Amino acid sequence: MDWHQIFATRNDGMKASEIRELLKLLDQPDIISFAGGIPDPDLFPAAAFQDAFSQALSADTQAAALQYSVSEGYGPLRDWIVKEMARLGIPCTRDNILITSGSQQALDYLGKLLLSPGDTALVGWPTYLGALGAFNAYEPRYDRLDPDTNRSAEDYAQAAGEGRVKFAYMSVDFANPTGKTLDGAMRERVIDLADALDIAVIEDAAYQSLRYEGEALAPVLAREIERKGNIDACRTLYCGSFSKTLAPGLRVGWVCGAQEVINQLVLLKQAADLHSSTINQMAIATVAEAQFDSHVAKIKSAYRARRDVMLAALAAKMPEGVTWTQPEGGMFIWLELPKHLNCADLLARSLQTERVAFVPGHAFFADGSGTNTMRLSFSRTDEKSIEEGIARLGRLITAAL
CATH class of the missing domain: 3.40.640.10 (Type I PLP-dependent aspartate aminotransferase-like (Major domain))
Incomplete structure (x- = not known):
């Protein structure tokens, strides 16, 4: 049966979440993932x-x-x-x-x-x-x-x-x-x-x-x-x-x-x-x-430290021409690369050679633009892995430039 012929027209606008697909990579132990903006389960009460x-x-x-x-x-x-x-x-x-x-x-x-x-x-x-x-x-x-x-x-x-x-x-x-x-x-x-x-x-x-x-x-x-x-x-x-x-x-x-x-x-x-x-x-x-208050204070301390490590690593390892946000909280840092780079292509290369996952930024634009951007999450990754992952990512981007 051709199910598509009886689907409602609203289904044409529904797409698989790129982030949901990337979360499957968490099952691969050699992947350093900055993709999923998810809490650290070790911090659950x-x-x-x-x-x-x-x-x-x-x-x-x-x-x-x-x-x-x-x-x-x-x-x-x-x-x-x-x-x-x-x-x-x-x-x-x-x-x-x-x-x-x-x-x-x-x-x-x-x-x-x-x-x-x-x-x-x-x-x-x-x-x-x-x-x-x-x-x-x-x-x-x-x-x-x-x-x-x-x-x-x-x-x-x-x-x-x-x-x-x-x-x-x-x-x-x-x-x-x-x-x-x-x-x-x-x-x-x-x-x-x-x-x-x-x-x-x-x-x-x-x-x-x-x-x-x-x-x-x-x-x-x-x-x-x-x-x-x-x-x-x-x-x-x-x-x-x-x-x-x-x-x-x-x-x-x-x-x-x-x-x-x-x-x-x-x-x-x-x-x-x-x-x-x-x-x-x-x-x-x-x-x-x-x-609630005491638990939030605990996770804030852990995530703050990971954010600081990622920001320091970005400053040390990213090549000239890459910029990023300086968040006061939350779970994310946003990178903007030179216009001619495509972060979806970089992700494919990164998974093959550097084993680092991130989310290409175009998924967050209603018109699919922003192909030279990416989202990094620091909430799920330990500090040592953050330093190593950003070093690998910096090497990848430097080579692409």
Whole structure:
């Protein structure tokens, strides 16, 4: 049977994730991988989760842990998130929180909720590959979000053509893939632009807790609440996750936003998977309540050291003409090579000769540009391997030049 003839047209925009494919290389012991932006499993609070799951399965709570539950999410976990949001300057209630199966599910739901075919999503250039994958299924157009330029709302509206601009998506702290942070003035400009266009703002905060230096900046949603008085008057939707702080395998994230939007997302949740795993939510709530801050401090210390080693190695081993970002947190460093080099070709050569993996940067551009860029992740690799891997990569790039 020719299945393609009966697939929906939205499938034409769906592509395999280059990062998911590269993660398969982790099974090859001689590969030094800077490809997957994933936490180090040696830093997981495994013992705490073992106790938390045992507690969830005790006689008093096992029925709730193993039974169907409400779509909005486990109440005590939502209460913990409410307190965490307040610490970030985002006062809200349970009714402003929806638990999702990772923040990736939140992006899929928001794409489904907001995009009609031909509508425009404003995204970074480059932007998170997983966001493009989530939005592509809903057949949007993409335009470049430029909060640091004088591009007007009218310019964006005209570029949208017959469709309309629906939202601006961005990761404002230590963004995937660049590691860059949006400064306060640019965060304010995004709110101004969204108000002028009457669109939503999707604030991807997956790395917000992983700051290693510098002053913490108020989230976009916190800034909008300061302007408008309360969260239900705001257009910003904050997407959080426990994947980078506690454990990605449990797939627990959340959306925080105006209750009107949360209510609609709950309907999507009910149609898609009814609710996220209750026992996983219970375990996350227990561990977060007991040691979120202390555990985050532990992983920040480890990742900060690895970032510093990678930055020092890049300064020592990269040839002239290669530039890179200096992230204040997160998991990524972004390299830009001379224009005539193609990083997809370099990756193929690197895997053959140097046994070093990275992600070619074109995957993060909605138009496939940026062929001379690459993303390096330092979170999963020990310091000695980082030094060796960057030395090999510097040798490869020097030869290519």
